[in-house]
Amino acid sequence: MAENQSAPPVASRRRFVDWLLGTSVGGLVAAVVYPAARYVVPPASAESAASSVTLPFSPDDVEPNTGRIFKFGSQPGILVRLASGEFRAFSAKCTHLGCIVQYRADLSQIWCACHNGHFDLNGHNVEGPPPAPLPDFEVNVRGDQIVVSRGA
């Protein structure tokens, strides 16, 4: 009781006002920073629902031992025609740092120019820094159409 009387009430009132002011300023800063931070984060784009695409070129347009980039939704894919005439398709996004790969006829390999990564014609990473194989697609030739679809 005596202690309560000796403590000046002004100090605790001052502390309360300081606390009120501090939290108000904190709240104000948060109210400004939060929307600004959320603004900078891009809105999520809809995942490409496409599970198959029909390529805009016919099988005859692709010579044996060549490759061609195509659009699979918003992602790049690579269609390779083996020397035997067989078609294979993979994601064209290098598993290392995301560059777009190309077909090297001189090596019969898929190659990434950015960091010299090599993939064989099954999409396996065989040389250089890529840590994983290229995801593969299923290729169906129907008449003069090439249909590429995600593996089952």
Add this chain to the structure above:
Amino acid sequence: MASYGRRWDALYAWLDERLDLTAIGKIAQKKDVPVHRHTIWYYLGGMTLFLFVVQVCTGMLLLIYYRPSADEAYESVQFLMAEVQFGWLVRSIHAWSANLMIFTLFIHLFSVLFMRAYRPPRELTWVTGMGLLGVALAFGFTGYLLPWNELAYFATRVGTEIVGVFPVVGDFLLRVARGGEDVTGATLTRFYAVHVAFLPLLTTAILGLHLYLVQKLGMSVPPRVEREGGPAGRMKFVPDFLMRDLVGWLIALALLAALAAFIPAELGTKADPFAPAPAGIKPEWYFMFMFQTLKYLPAHIMGIEGDVVGILGFGLAGLVVLLLPFLDRRTARGEKSPLVTWLAIAAIVFIIVLTYLGYTMSPTA
């Protein structure tokens, strides 16, 4: 003649009354620079500042014609280079001055390091300087994409993919950096905003603090010179040192003009998000040693992806350099610290060798 002089004096008196010019003049008169055999290195900071001013001026001019969209950016730069009078000159000077600025900044950094100018009480000057290095690299990285050409497109794909390598927050940071999952027009507008608004503001703040600290604490004298009995004398900043600065800046301007005229900035082919990365893809030269290191790392190191190890390694090295004044306790105590010198020399050799390999190795090997 006399009346002209009197009118000038009256104007000065009027301004002095309001702005206290005499006080500013006194500060300028007081500022001096120690003279010893390493004084030449004191010019590098001012040189970097001069090149930054060139960047601000040419950058403002480029804004007049540049259009920040995936459909128009490349064409607007093409128009600037081909049609606009002296457009090629303004863009070439901007590109060359950026490169020279990074170069002088690195020399400034290493000269400060070798002269141990980061020792107390100048730790914060070092930290703000490292902040300016970070800002300068961010300027270079964001500016590289703006012409929207093939080379820059893939350099940006790789550069932003590296952000995604960081554990836990990587994916999120990648999306924020690109403005989406991929490098698109959304990335371009983002980089544009950062390049012309966010970074200049940040630079102004950090540079202001850096220059204030340099002004407040004066120039550091290398410990070795101090041990040998201190500098031979001091040079007045105004006008003696400033005049020498000006000569340096004039030479830099002449060099910029010559480089811009004889080796103008290239544009290359327009970026195509659905074309393979071209052989010989390369980042700006000051990122080359890191880019080249990533090529040599194997796919996996001790079960962790090689590039993750490499990137975290570079991140850690950067952190060590940033905190150098607090880690190097020997220098802070006034003792010799040969380890710092040897590590710095090793870093320089590493950077030079890897950069050399990056430019000379066949890209298809």
